[in-house]
Amino acid sequence: MSDSNIAEKYRITVIIPTFNEIENIENITKAVLDVFAKSDINGEILVIDDKSKDGTIDAVKAMQKSYPQVSLIVRESDHGLSQSVVEGFEKANSEIIQVIDADFSHPVELIPQFLSAIESGADVCMGSRYTKGGDITDWPLKRRLISLGATFFGRVLFPEVTDPVSGFFAIKKDVVEGAELRPRGYKILMEVLGKGRWQSFKEIPFTFKDREAGESKLKLSTIIDYIKQCIDIGLYALSHHETSVWGEWKKLLKFGCVGLSGIFVNTGILYILTEYAGLYYLVSSLFAIEASIITNFLLNDSWTFNDKVKSQIAEKWKRFVSFEVISVLGVAINMGVLYTLTEFAGMWYILSNVIGIFVAFAWNFYVNRHVTWKENNHLK
Ligand SMILES: Nc1nc2c(ncn2[C@@H]2O[C@H](COP(=O)(O)OP(=O)(O)O)[C@@H](O)[C@H]2O)c(=O)[nH]1
Numbered sequence: 001m002s003d004s005n006i007a008e009k010y011r012i013t014v015i016i017p018t019f020n021e022i023e024n025i026e027n028i029t030k031a032v033l034d035v036f037a038k039s040d041i042n043g044e045i046l047v048i049d050d051k052s053k054d055g056t057i058d059a060v061k062a063m064q065k066s067y068p069q070v071s072l073i074v075r076e077s078d079h080g081l082s083q084s085v086v087e088g089f090e091k092a093n094s095e096i097i098q099v100i101d102a103d104f105s106h107p108v109e110l111i112p113q114f115l116s117a118i119e120s121g122a123d124v125c126m127g128s129r130y131t132k133g134g135d136i137t138d139w140p141l142k143r144r145l146i147s148l149g150a151t152f153f154g155r156v157l158f159p160e161v162t163d164p165v166s167g168f169f170a171i172k173k174d175v176v177e178g179a180e181l182r183p184r185g186y187k188i189l190m191e192v193l194g195k196g197r198w199q200s201f202k203e204i205p206f207t208f209k210d211r212e213a214g215e216s217k218l219k220l221s222t223i224i225d226y227i228k229q230c231i232d233i234g235l236y237a238l239s240h241h242e243t244s245v246w247g248e249w250k251k252l253l254k255f256g257c258v259g260l261s262g263i264f265v266n267t268g269i270l271y272i273l274t275e276y277a278g279l280y281y282l283v284s285s286l287f288a289i290e291a292s293i294i295t296n297f298l299l300n301d302s303w304t305f306n307d308k309v310k311s312q313i314a315e316k317w318k319r320f321v322s323f324e325v326i327s328v329l330g331v332a333i334n335m336g337v338l339y340t341l342t343e344f345a346g347m348w349y350i351l352s353n354v355i356g357i358f359v360a361f362a363w364n365f366y367v368n369r370h371v372t373w374k375e376n377n378h379l380k
């Protein structure tokens with residue numbers, strides 16, 4: 001049989017990475033097989049094990065005798081969760097790949113929903129703990145905070161994705177084919193989103209249940225790895241313009257250019273109204289600020305975020321009001337930083353103002369991106 005024939009043999013491959021999961025592996029495999037049977041899915045299970053010492057390997061081998069759709073790969077070197085999942089991508093015998101944990105943290109009964117999302121056109125389908133309907137049970141506060149922090153960073157790179165560090169996701173195989181994945185740490189989905197080729201995605205809310213059996217292997221060094229990974233993905237996009245992250249960088253650059261143009265509009269109007277219309281300069285300034293907000297909005301709406309512009313005029317007004325409010329708050333933030341750094345940190349007011357401009361710019365971009373021009377490739 002040729003490779004392409006093998007690739008079509010199954011409708012979905014469920015990858016289960018394992019390390020010392022003797023207490024879970026048999027049950028989770030059976031649970032997935034059950035879901036396959038109930039939903040009439042011709043699927044395979046691919047267990048990718050990093051040389052567990054607790055009998056996990058023998059347990060899988062025993063199951064293979066009754067279930068030919070269960071495969072096992074035992075990895076000899078370069079151990080790690082992400083590396084294991086990537087090896088699974090390469091060995092999968094289907095065009096749709098699902099990744100789940102072995103410890104029942106991910107509700108396997110949702111697998112058919114992931115499958116149908118991908119079959120209906122999503123390139124990536126992600127289980128999300130942070131979208132409406134999603135949740136986490138039994139997590140200590142510290143872990144929740146770490147996860148929220150990680151998610152925040154991830155959302156700078158992928159603004160429309162609510163849970164870019166979820167371990168529960170499905171992809172079309174094409175997304176990662178030829179992608180230069182550098183798997184590291186726990187956050188393989190970030191790597192897929194950062195380096196793979198994808199456009200449309202769907203999120204499925206789920207409640208993450210912490211493991212009932214066995215021990216978690218999350219270490220503190222994971223956080224440092226994660227930050228490195230975010231930087232790596234950001235830099236990678238600079239030279240890989242097919243990535244979705246490059247689309248974000250482009251928006252940021254355009255938003256910056258529009259902001260610069262606003263300075264010219266502002267200065268020009270200030271000058272004209274003061275010199276030729278005889279207005280008091282502070283009054284001119286109010287008009288100048290509003291004029292630059294309006295031109296900034298029009299340019300951002302038709303250029304920076306042109307991929308998400310909806311044509312109805314009512315929608316446009318809504319976006320304008322949102323932009324206006326965020327901009328005015330941005331001015332307040334700028335002045336707040338200027339005042340605080342000058343008065344309380346003794347900084348030279350020009351330097352305080354430059355810092356204020358940067359903080360306000362970050363605010364303006366981030367909040368407008370998430371509120372005014374949100375949702376583009378997100379399939380409902
Ligand atoms: N192959 C492989 N699997 C791993 C490794 N570390 C964890 N896993 C598996 O990855 C999944 C998630 O691990 P877990 O420790 O539960 O992470 P947590 O839920 O984030 O605490 C489980 O199925 C583990 O067995 C590893 O180094 N190699």
Ligand SMILES: [Mg+2]
Pocket residue numbers: 101103105210211216
């Ligand atoms: Mg777990």
